[in-house]
Amino acid sequence: MIARTSAHLHAFFKFKGNFISNSHLLPPLKSPLSYSQLGLQCSTHTTRFLASIHSISFSNGDQRPQSKFQKLTSLDDAFNLFDEMTQRRPLPSVVKFTQLLNAVTKMKLFSSSLDLFKQMCVIGVPLDVYSMSIAIRCCCQLYRTNDGFALLGCCFKRAVVPDVFIFSTLLDGLVLEDRILEAERLFKKLIKHNLCEPDVVMYSTMIKGLCKFGSNDIAIALLRLMDERGCKPDIVVYSTIIDSLCKDRMINDAFKILKEMVFDKGILPNVITYNSLIYGLCLLCRWDEVSKMLQEMEDVRISPNFRTYSILVDAFCKEGKVNDAEAVIDIMNERGEVPNIVTYNSLIDGYCLRGEMSKARIVFYSLMSRGLVPNVITYSSLLNGYCKNLKIEEAMDMFHEITRKGLKPNIVTYNTMIQGLFAVGRCGDACKLFDEMQAQGLLPNRITYGIILDGLCNNQQVEEALSLFHLVGDSKLNSNIVVYNILIDGASKCGKLDIARDLFNDLTLKGLQPNVWTYNTMISGLCGEGLLMEAKHLFLKMDDSGCTPDNVTYCVLLQGSLKNQHYDDVETLLQEMDEGSYSLDASTLSLLIDQTAAGSLDRSMVKLIGRLVPKELMDAPS
DNA sequence: CTAGGGTTAG
Structure with a gap:
């Protein structure tokens, strides 16, 4: 079984080791900008899509604003209205159609909205910059930004001049797809070739992208730049940066930016800004300051909203303070913010992490009695609880319950279950499940990889783990300090201190930073072998290199x-x-x-x- | 009639 296992894992990670996608570079743009110069390929789908778009002249219908578009609540109504509109002669104006399109888009029914857009093209409603921008937004929101660029091409072809709305939307699409390099390139081209003057929304979109990519500093630099160029940053721009800093646990920097916003720019924080700060403080377990923030909100009469409570419930649960979380849920109920399944999931997870499975089950039944439907996350948390308590049979039951309820186990569910099987030494079953996961079309991620390495190490198969590691080689999967921590721990625990040392040296060569875990594991290994001098040496070294013990x-x-x-x-x-x-x-x-x-x-x-x-x-x- | 910020399982 072991041999089968390893051959198997090796085969998988050898070929799939690089599944983390890379951004595609855009070719440099030449002025004037055109669709083909953006270098984005049309899919066959898009080509067909484009082929269906014709420009025919139209007659103006009446121009008064109609509220019925906003009143649309169902897709059926929208489609019926659309059909009715297409029957009218003369055809209603593009404005009417665009209002309808917008109503459907607001319902987040992007595919349907695109269907309507296509039909508009077919029946010859002329497209203007508004309707195009909505269609492009739909493409982008569907992670089909390339199709969005194809539509941009249509703009050029039919002399619709794309404006800052359209470019912002495309930029947002690239950011959504993590194509940060292309986003940066597009942004720079727009400025360089004067295709449009970025406004505050475009800057905020670019800043969001930079933050998402982890370059808070560059994002802040752009904040300065926009200011210099005469575009005043607003609360959204500031909140984007503050949020990113909070997520990166750089709470002091977040407060610095907040001060600048309030005192230099005279912009007051709103509930979103407060939520970000509260989230950041919770991450650092700075509960006193969390309560100060909540007090401040009360003082300035900003009510906490659903998200504020959710952040608190989740943070308390993660800290094991499940009773505090319960108290927050009571407050939510009192204030009419009805807890939803996500809220209860946090609570269940909190109990599961503490091993209090009976309490977790009580919450589980109580949420069902409130008419809420458990989702795959609910079951995965319970599954995780049973796994952590080594109650593997109960965990398996829960795993099967997911499919019985018509839900699909996801990558997290599988990862959890695989980890549970390794934890009780059932390596063969763990690998079987690993196969099943792929058969279900789920791609292992770096967490899966870590679980397998860890599982092998803890089941006397360190050699296997190491050979898997070497096979994966220089892939992005191995550029992760966690991988090294697992292997260093595995190697030193089975007396292979030389290998642990080699790994430790290797990670630095790769440009990875050892973290507290890495140092602790190494120091522990050295102490275990009685190499106190070397352990003390490393202890001093970690402090020197800025890693606090x-x-x-x-x-x-x-x-x-x-x-x-x-x-x-x-x-x-x-x-x-x-x-x-x-x-x-x-x-x-x-x-x-x-x-x-x-x-x-x-x-x-x-x-x-x-x-x-x-x-x-x-x-x-x- | 069109674009931007916040929580959520391992």
């Missing part, structure tokens, strides 16, 4: 020092911990107590040790 680092080093009778080091470490507000974990603490009792550790340290005991351990009866 955490509790784990100190506890690992303490345990190493204790087990190797380096009592001087124990004292130094304890003092450093005291100065840096670190705390002891349960196992290190009990080791310290044992050694003090046995007389090998000086009693003068007891007081110091006492200060390092975290509150949780004090309360726990042991």
